[in-house]
Amino acid sequence: MSTTRRRGPTRGGLLPAALACLLIAAAAALGIWVQFGERQTQDTVYAVGGSPPDRVDVSASVQRVDAAGRELVLRVLVTPRGTLAEAGGVSPTEDLTLQTSPSTRGDLSFPAHGRIATTDLAVTLTGGSITDYPFDSYDAAIEFTAVQGGERVPVRVTLTNGDALFSAAVDATEGDGTAYYAVALGRSDSVLVFAVFMMVAMWALAVAVFLGAWFLVTRRKGLTWPALGWMAATLFALAAFRNTAPGTPPIGSLLDYLAFLWAETVIACCLVTVAVTGFRAERDEQETPETPKIPGTP
Helix, strand or coil: CCCCCCCCCCHEEEEEEEEHHHHHHHHHHHHHHHHHHHHHCCCEEEEEEECCCCCCCEEEEEEECCCCCCCEEEEEEEEEEEHEEEECCCCCCEEEEEEEEECCCEEECCCCCCCCCCCEEECCEEECHHHHHCCCCEEEEEEEEEEEEEEEEEEEEEEEEEECEEEEEEEEEEEEEEEEEEEEEEEHHHHHHHHHHHHHHHHHHHHHHHHHHHHHHCCCCCCCCCHHHHHHHHHHHHHHHHHHHHHHCCCCCCCHHHHHHHHHHHHHHHHHHHHHHHHHHHHHHHHHCCCCCCCCCC
């Protein structure tokens, strides 16, 4: 009487599974580390000015960076304090003017005893070009000075960045009652990682189509319709994939010249070559006369 011995998992089968788990854990840890770094950067508050009891607090936050329009949208909340305010800082006791830098479109004026609401300011960006995407960078100069009742009053300004597509390096200084911010903006790490992945994926797809075309042409496979459909689908899918780039860069950016345009060219050439050589192979096969069979031979 023979008994069958149940085989457990072999050592060779456990090793690939363990390596896959380690790779997944390492990728997840790297993603968490990058996301945590970006979150810390966005939570950074750049403060300028002292804290006297009678002052004007300015809370400014970068809401959106429009690289194509070369401006950023700054949301500003002004709150007078101490004897400069009434109703707990909701309105100023006298006419209040918040003077800004020349790159900002206009100063902010708040009438006495009037309710103060948040205001969006457009700040002009200098330097850089969006065609350098995803390695483009820009500069912005932001200044704030508070004048109430015709006299300059102390101001305390806090600046934060709320645009997840851009990282900000801020140099904050104060002089003569004015808060100065020199802001350098660049694409965030997540945007850079995704853009580089897109370029690598585009080249990988182009190489895959080239290898498939090389096999079909050298083996004279004729018109292989599934392969032709795959190549055509890849050609049009790359255009849709390119349009998912964060920040919607225009055609002609560095992303296009490094990967997209070349990948589209390679795939289109491979598709045409396979179609032409396949047609010739099919035609030659149909025009080749069959060898007559000798009677009595199989």
